[in-house]
Amino acid sequence: MSATDWLVLLSLAGTAVFAINGALTAIQAARLDIVGVITLGTITALGGGVLRDVLLGIHPPEGLADWRFLVTALVASALVFMVHKPLARLVRWVTVFDAAGLSLFSITGTLTALHAGASPLLSIILGATTAVGGGTFRDLLTSRVPQILTSDLYAIPALLGAGGTWVFWALGWHHPLAYLAAGAACFGLRMVGVRYKLHAPRVQV
Numbered sequence: 001m002s003a004t005d006w007l008v009l010l011s012l013a014g015t016a017v018f019a020i021n022g023a024l025t026a027i028q029a030a031r032l033d034i035v036g037v038i039t040l041g042t043i044t045a046l047g048g049g050v051l052r053d054v055l056l057g058i059h060p061p062e063g064l065a066d067w068r069f070l071v072t073a074l075v076a077s078a079l080v081f082m083v084h085k086p087l088a089r090l091v092r093w094v095t096v097f098d099a100a101g102l103s104l105f106s107i108t109g110t111l112t113a114l115h116a117g118a119s120p121l122l123s124i125i126l127g128a129t130t131a132v133g134g135g136t137f138r139d140l141l142t143s144r145v146p147q148i149l150t151s152d153l154y155a156i157p158a159l160l161g162a163g164g165t166w167v168f169w170a171l172g173w174h175h176p177l178a179y180l181a182a183g184a185a186c187f188g189l190r191m192v193g194v195r196y197k198l199h200a201p202r203v204q205v
Helices: 003-028 034-056 067-082 084-088 092-115 120-141 155-170 176-196
Strands: none
Touching: 003 034, 003 067, 003 084, 003 092, 003 120, 003 176, 034 067, 034 092, 034 120, 067 084, 092 120, 092 155, 092 176, 120 155, 155 176
16 A cells, blocks of 8 residues: 555544544534534534645645545544434543544644645644644534633644654654554543643643
8 A cells, every 4th residue: 555545544534533523522512403413523524634735725625625535524424423322422432533533634734744845844733733623613613612722732732743743754754653653642642631631831820
């Protein structure tokens, strides 16, 4: 399997888990109907990637140009709606799927930016933007303060995943397992932050 194939596979996996997260949020937090569930799941799944591509000048954005991404988001969201009763009892999975999507998109967002010729710093920023973008749109649409502004370690894990991805890319370690290690670091830090309610430094007032 080529590097391009691996990137697409990771992107599709990230799309699926973020769609699940968005759909679960629509059911548990916003009590939306089937249209709302699928819409929120799809926007959560594709929002970060579309924002990244717009900033990179890629038109149309990959998430809209490649039918596989839109179909993955729609199907994953619809499946959550159909089996929402057992999932509704597993509230913690909303956070787990969010952390998984954060990790996968920090990898794919960074690699996409690098392949588009962006500088290392811009690639890391766009990788993190890809990771947090969908969740930010999700929170805004459900009238919540975005997690990136308030959550236990949200943007920092995304930057860690994106930065680790760039390090492996710069070293020439292009094996998917290397990039997944960067994603695992992002996932681990995010979940540690949730478990122990850790935050980035704040002003004490």
